[in-house]
Amino acid sequence: MKELAIFLSKSLLGWLAIQVCFTVVFLLYLRLSQKNSLPDEQLPKTAVILCLRGADPFLTHCLRSLLNQNYPQYDLKLIVDSHEDPAWKIATDTIREQKATNVQISPLRIARQSCSLKCSSLIQAVSELDDSYKVVALVDADTVVHPNWLRELVSPLAHPKVGATTGNRWYLPTGRYWGSLVRYVGNVSTVVQMYLFRIPWGGTLAVKTELLHRTELLDKWGQAFNEDTMIRKVLEKHGMQVKFVPSLIMLNREECELPSLRYSLMRQLLSARLYHPLWLAVVSDVVSSILMPTLVIVLFLVALLSGEWNIAGLSFGCFSIYTVGLLLMMLTLEQGVQQVIRKHGEPMTKLSALTVVKMLIAIPLTQWVYGLAMVSSLGMRKVNWRGVTYRIKSPWNIRLVEYRPYQVSNRADNSKVSI
Numbered sequence: 001m002k003e004l005a006i007f008l009s010k011s012l013l014g015w016l017a018i019q020v021c022f023t024v025v026f027l028l029y030l031r032l033s034q035k036n037s038l039p040d041e042q043l044p045k046t047a048v049i050l051c052l053r054g055a056d057p058f059l060t061h062c063l064r065s066l067l068n069q070n071y072p073q074y075d076l077k078l079i080v081d082s083h084e085d086p087a088w089k090i091a092t093d094t095i096r097e098q099k100a101t102n103v104q105i106s107p108l109r110i111a112r113q114s115c116s117l118k119c120s121s122l123i124q125a126v127s128e129l130d131d132s133y134k135v136v137a138l139v140d141a142d143t144v145v146h147p148n149w150l151r152e153l154v155s156p157l158a159h160p161k162v163g164a165t166t167g168n169r170w171y172l173p174t175g176r177y178w179g180s181l182v183r184y185v186g187n188v189s190t191v192v193q194m195y196l197f198r199i200p201w202g203g204t205l206a207v208k209t210e211l212l213h214r215t216e217l218l219d220k221w222g223q224a225f226n227e228d229t230m231i232r233k234v235l236e237k238h239g240m241q242v243k244f245v246p247s248l249i250m251l252n253r254e255e256c257e258l259p260s261l262r263y264s265l266m267r268q269l270l271s272a273r274l275y276h277p278l279w280l281a282v283v284s285d286v287v288s289s290i291l292m293p294t295l296v297i298v299l300f301l302v303a304l305l306s307g308e309w310n311i312a313g314l315s316f317g318c319f320s321i322y323t324v325g326l327l328l329m330m331l332t333l334e335q336g337v338q339q340v341i342r343k344h345g346e347p348m349t350k351l352s353a354l355t356v357v358k359m360l361i362a363i364p365l366t367q368w369v370y371g372l373a374m375v376s377s378l379g380m381r382k383v384n385w386r387g388v389t390y391r392i393k394s395p396w397n398i399r400l401v402e403y404r405p406y407q408v409s410n411r412a413d414n415s416k417v418s419i
Helices: 002-032 059-066 086-098 117-127 149-158 178-197 209-214 217-221 231-236 258-275 279-305 309-342 353-378
Strands: 046-052 074-080 103-107 135-139 162-171 204-208 241-252 382-385 388-394 397-402
Touching: 002 178, 002 241, 002 279, 002 309, 046 059, 046 086, 046 117, 046 149, 059 086, 074 086, 074 117, 086 103, 117 217, 135 149, 135 209, 149 162, 149 204, 149 241, 162 178, 162 231, 178 241, 178 258, 178 279, 178 309, 178 353, 204 209, 209 217, 217 231, 231 241, 241 309, 258 279, 258 353, 258 382, 258 388, 279 309, 279 353, 309 353
Parallel strands: 046 074, 046 135, 074 103, 162 241
Antiparallel strands: 135 204, 162 204, 382 388, 388 397
16 A cells, blocks of 8 residues: 555656646746737728627626727627527617627527537628628627727737637636636636647637638538637648637636536536547546545545554645645636736736635545546536537537527526526
């Protein structure tokens, strides 16, 4: 047992060292990356597409921010699931309030049976664009953007080898629900991983319009469950890159309850399994981050029960160093990202001693929740999302098996809770 304890301890601390290196690389990129915004006359005409089903908690804020961009030529294209959808009234009211003229709102006319509703909406919106639109930008309803968001998203596309640009989301660590905290802890790792693997995030994403047609990405969306994870692999086949833009890390203030988080993670991991170009690397990361610390704590309990105090001390000490190391790494990342978010006009997030203690407790809780979600997602063949059911047979064999207009559900008494 002693040899096993030494092996696991070395492996766990070695993995911590690797994670620290990844974090340092990410933080250096945040610090050293320079914004390169184009002047008005060089910015191409852009279509911003927002697909809606259900009224997300910050939808009004999202729409207001999109309608007030510091960008010379852009139009907002809203595709709403149906006229009866609660998002339709919020959107029309906000458009009227803002007196916006550069926005079009349309219902989803054809819910394709071979892909997700979002992919159907994207295909409809892109297919209706004329040749004057040189860039297509995608955004999610839970993203509240800053005034220079579109300018900073589109500007790097001037480079001939950059085919797509993206940002990422960053959650608040001060939520009232444990689900919010677990989502925050997990997302910290995900943001770094997506940067390293150059995986775009559909909540803030821009693609050159001509690439959508030349790469046949629209055809792929017509058979897919997810629109963004596949983009890196598709573009690389045509010699193009995905560029991560640090100034487009977007703060998300939504809350999340633990039961709904688990199913949301299962959907995300399913999408990664279907379309991630380095899925085995994702699996390795999950195994290293979840299985090893779990084995170490199990060994600690076994040693404790059998009276092998030296092994128990070694295991507990290693687990404690690993967990505290992850906490310090998260706090460092939080400070680094806060420097970016503050430039958007957001106030600095203040972490109380109680919040830091909750973050420490949330680390092993996150490992177990993610581990359970990973195992559950491996056999996932059916997905339910906001009242829609899909059957997943393979990456390009998706079936919409049940559809109905969105129904408002009874949520927790908190307007910030994700739907």
